[in-house]
Amino acid sequence: GGNVDLAYRYYNTDWNRIFGVYGSYDYTQTDNNGFRQLAFGIESLGSIVDFRGNLYLPNIYEVRGPLANQFVGHNLIINRAEVAMTGGDLELGVNLPVIQNMRSRVFVGGYFYDGHGTGNTSGWKLRGEAELNRTAWVDVAIQDDNLFGRTVSFGLSMRYAHRFLPPFRQAEQTMDHKFFRERTANSDVNISDRLTDPINRTRFIVLTSDAGTIATDTGGTPLNFLHVQNGFAGTGTIENPYGTLTAALADAAAPTSIIYTPHGGTFVENVNLVAGATVLSNGPAQTVTTQIGDQQLPFSGSVSGLTGLPSIVGNVTLADDSTFSGFDVTGGMTATAVNNFLVETSQVNNPAGDAIVVADVDTGEFRNLQVSSAAGRGLLINNSAPILSDITVTSATDDGIEINTIATDRVLALNNFNISGVAGQGNDANVTGAGMLDLSLTGT
Template sequence: MLPKKSTSYLCATLLVSGLVSGILATTATAQTIESLSEQSSSEILEVKADTITVENDLPATEASEEAEKLEVETNTTIFEIKNTSPAITNPKKIADVELPPRTLNEFGKISPEVNAEPAQNSPISSQKTAQTTATPTESTVKILPRVGVNFTSGPGVGYSSSFTSLEGFLPLSSGKTNNLPFLEGRVLLSTENALISSNLLLGYRTYNPKDNRVYGGYVAYNTRDTGNSHFNQLGVGVESLGDWDVRANAYIPVGDTRQKTQETISNNNLSLSEPVFQGNFLAQTRTQQGQINRRFEAAMAGFDVEAGTKIAQIGKTGDLRGYAGLYYYDAPGSADILGFSTRLEARPTDNLRLGVSLSNDATFGTNLVLSVGANFPGTRPRNIGKGNTVLVRLGESVARNVNIVVDEQQEVESFTRQETVFVTNPNTGQPWRFQHVNLGIGTGNGTFESPTGDVASALAVAQPEDIVYVQPGTNPSIPAFQIPDRVQVLSTGPVQRINTVELGNLQLPSSGAGVRPQVTGTVTIGNRTTLSGFEIATTTGAGIAGTNISDVTIRENAIASSVSEGILLQNVAGQVAIANNTINNSGLEGFSLRNNQGQVTLSLTENSIANNGAAADDGDGVNVELSNSATGTFNIEKNAIANNSSNNGIADGIEIRIIDNASGTFNVSDNQITTNQFKGINIQLDSTSSGTFNITNNSIQENLDDGITLQLNDQATGTFNISNNPEISQNGLFGIAILLSDSTSGTFNITSNTIQENQNNGVNIQLNDTAAATINVSNNQQIARNGLNGIFTTTSETSQLRLTIESNQISENSFTSLSINSFGSSNTFASVALNTLTGGPLGDLEVIASGVDDIVCLRSRQNTIGNLLLDDSLGGTIQAEDGISTNNIATSNVTNWSGTNVAARSCGFP
């Protein structure tokens, strides 16, 4: 089914098209008969239902030939020839036949209604003589149908685009008349976007001979498609035409006369209230200010009047007319429009018309419009005398605005919209839901207005993704509790923040109060749970415990005096975040993670872990143990780990132990690791385990054993990067200790550190059995003032060490700056370059080969060496690549060196 808009256009277009088709067909018939008159020497006098009468003054012979010619041309014998030549005594009479309903008379061949009697002495009708008798000015006329095309430029009053129109004019009266009903139709096509509009007009005109004027009126129906809207309009008008003309037209839109074409909403100001709790939800009042911008098109009702007259003659039949007038339009939502217009209309010929108009008003401005049109046949019948110039105007087109006048309107509506919304969890798309607890005070069901008085009641009704929100109230102690899966338990003590759809990361109301509720038992956590903001002290077990769980967060708790671990996690997986907690005085480790399966990503950040381990044999501050196939990534960052000690004297600040086939990546950075009972960082790999360790930007001081110990046993392998640590100092044994045994292997990069004032060696390297290591010590700002040696290396059995010592400042150590020692059948390949090695009382570069088959291949270049000692007198061999001449050596002792020199690159360095 077509929409109303399309149906209206279709009907209008069909009516106008039918009108134009009828005019074309009828005009073609008239043209055929008219052409006979133009092609012959005879004048057609009269057409009746059964006879066509023609007249000529040809001689008899030629008259007969003319008749035969007409018979051939028309393929009929219907002509009666009346000859005025005196020589002809008998007219040629052709058989009468019946004609089609349309006669030539009906198509404008005007013949005065005069029937002169033939002279008695002549057998020929004296019609010719009668015709020459003076005939009064005609008071009737025959108007022909016609079609035409017209172009009108734009913009104009109420439209913007130029348009082309196909026009038709159809008289509804047959024969000659001075009272003419007629139909007039147009189809308009805009040139800008090919939009179709239409006009259909029914008019009536009458000629008054006394006044010598034509009076007329009409009713019309118009349609217009603007591309955004469709409008319909009725029109009426009256006119009086003569030596001067006056017209008045009225336009009355019907149907939906005002249509919205566009609506946009612009939000100018959004204000949000502070979120507040309502029931079990967090609500916020949102006040939105803005504007609604609407655009409309409105068909305007109105009228126009004009008066004008002929101001010039163009040729024999053409004229130029000028007009001036006023127009008025109005529509709901539009300002009244009162404007003036002037126009010139030129008709150089009966088939051509030209026009120019100028209009001005406050809404549409000043518009100059040009038009040109052509029609066929012309508007005037043939053979009309000069006295009939008013009468023939019965057939003129009606002068009116053929477009529906449309005004474009804009409305701006300001609004203020207020609504209450519940803050939404971005992970679920649902509102965050809270179970409220006010310890020792609440007696209700868990809403904000009616909280419960204990945590257990809230946990009993908590659903997945709920938050149990605890206020301390009178702060009675909370017994041990278990957090169900996917539930958070938060207190108002620290600042609590949640992610929301509406407000991003939002601080919860009432959080940050500073008082943490007290828990006197173990808090057991489940999958995807959070515990935050509690003081936890237990008399049995760990402060917080979780086993076989994943994705947990423990933050901003104060865990003190737990009987066993402060936090104990076993076989945890997924994302585990331990942040901003204080873990003190635990009987065993402060934090312990033990996994024998699965994969975990641990973030242990910004915790204070101190004074733990008093009841343990090995009570570390942080303990991570991986076994079997466990693996993961472990980020231990920005923690303060201090004063942890055990009853067995071996409590480390951080202990990492990996056994079996387990593996992991460890990033230990930005920590303060101080005054622990044993080692600052102790890393041990056994069996076939492996790992990558990045130890950066830490301050590792005053630990009672090594600052960092890296130990590999069995078949373990590892990569260790120790860099940019500002302090590895004042530790009780070595600054950095590297120990490989069995068939282990590893790569060690020690760069850009300060290693000083440790009680034994700054860097101690020891390889046993068949171990193999590649060690690079470079760009360290200071390896200084250590209790024994700056760097001390030992290889034994069949171990192999590939050692690079480059661009370091190694000075003022108590024994030697750099001591390289080889035993058994081991091999050491050493590249020592660009270092400052000074201030060692026993030597600054010391190389001693003591085994039977051991080899030390030494490449030393461009070093500054205070005291050089080379000794292979005990059975080994020291090979000097390219000698030692490129170094700056203050004192050298090579008495016990075999003096073995080897070619460049013999030591395997580029």
């Protein structure tokens, strides 16, 4: 961060007192956000009593700095933020007797800050200050409030002042009285050297945090997450996840939950989805719909494309109203007499048979997939009409995709299909019964 101050001070010789006003620009950079503010202050410095007051005004367009979403237990916390606080402080101080050209002062004061909807705080402050020969200022303060608690701070300011003597051009009137003080100087008579005292105020932007809210669906029901991570055998919280996808799917809450692998991994198991379940990996950027719109899941987006996805070594069986996203499957995938499912952003590589088999499906969707088979077809679509888009078949020992329609009329579209390296036909469509097949190919 940084600060820029512009100040004006006036020394009243009759009263032996300095009056000042100042304005400042502050910038504070955190790990996540940058904040800006304007600060204004007034002061009155004397031989016995000092007074000052400050006002801090953050940029109203940058009061909230967003923080990443966060998991806690089974919940997703969204709308988290760092918040710049608007506030001010006052302090009144007394000058202590000068000892060996060292001045010291003690101050008492108070402050108030508003958190723009995250609460406010007020507190008291005690401060001690020592100044040595106009060269060093040492500052120790203790303050207490209901938000930040009791804190102690220490500050040190150093200044080097140098006279530019001939041959440099000399000022018509010396400025020595503003920067230097003789040991015999009597502050009861003249405090003009304090015209160059440091401006005392809070130089960083005071920040608090908004803890956020629990993510819900658009109807207000909290989203429930069951986390899975290799090496654990827990209850599905982010702190104590399940160790296998099978264990998470056996949870009574699985049909209405999002099963998530926040740290990826390799899962050696057959995965049988249950109706309504959503199974997501952290590979692609994963979003969920919440009360404030779509929100990205923490840790997701670790992979670009379909290479390096978390892996499943085993077969995957789809279920009604299920979602499966972000895995590299070494095994087969089947959907039999189920509907309204979604499979996306995954690889399916079956070394022992057809990669994807779909039978008796009226509604379902496969998109953004890479498919291969070392012992069969890339996709086998029997008496079904799923949505198929953005699918690449890289190899197969039989057809790239085989479509069989028997007794039921079907409408099927292949959008952005790429088929290569297959031993049979790229697209093999067959009508063997009374049903009709309306097949369209786009970008294929």
